[in-house]
Amino acid sequence: MSRVDLHLHSAASDGRFSPMAVVRQAAELGLRVIAITDHDSVDGVVPALAAAKALPGLKVIPGVEISTDVPQGEVHILGYFIDYNNRELQANLEGLRNSRLKRAQGMIVRLKELGVHIDWERVQQIAGSGSVGRPHIAQAMLEKGYITSLKEAFTNYIERGGPAYVEREKMTPAAAVELVLRARGLPVFAHPLTINNVETMVVELKAAGLVGIEAYYYGYTDDEITKLVRLAEKHGLIATGGSDYHGLEVGSGGIMGGVDVPLASAECLIALAEPRTPELASK
Ligand SMILES: [Zn+2]
Ligand SMILES: [Zn+2]
16 A cells, blocks of 8 residues: 555546545545645645644645647646646636536537437536536436447547547647646646657656656556656656546546555655655654
8 A cells, every 4th residue: 555646536526525535535544645636626625635634644735637638639737736726727727627518518419410319407417516528428328228338428429539529628738737837836747658659748748847747657557657757767757646546436547545656756746846844754
């Protein structure tokens, strides 16, 4: 069991548990440093930090995970120690969340044109307090019997390039890095193996101000981790890590604390953010 998990989702985005519950679980597991990194939202940060006040052995880093797109797929940028009250950051995150809503509504219209009638209200209900996404649309299709498996919704309708697929308004990875920096945060390239040409992206993002890459990640092999750690060293970046815990079943993240992230990696990040407060040393 690791002592560090720098990639956790709460119900502020698509995680299952409240920020408070996530923090408590982390303390029960004996974790020492965690980060709350919800998709395009910092709403979980304040309740998480409040919950952590009663838990002196646990440090909670305020974070965010910003979704961006490149032609080959999605790139996610983690922002650690962000100023979660920063107006520009909040406005941009809201824009990203709205673009998700607009996109989901657009897909429902396309589906209707294809003879698949699902209700926007139902899709929102399924998504609950989290951000509406394609899995929720697929679930609504399944309920109405248009498909027999969630996978079928993707292959026949809503996968990238599918007949009901709608592209989201985009933010580039470099723009997300810059946004995190302007909110006084530390930008880190999340689960880099979602794209093919990782090093090219690392070079581009480093030029924009990237400070780390998420090398220790749920599902990555020892080989992949070693390569990513070397890549981080080569470019003067911190190798960070986390489980991408969502509190859900397989397929969306690992178990909390399940990825062996070195404590030193969290300490490097903390030292960069708080050069004058060696907090961990006193704990
Ligand atoms: Zn991600
Ligand atoms: Zn994530």
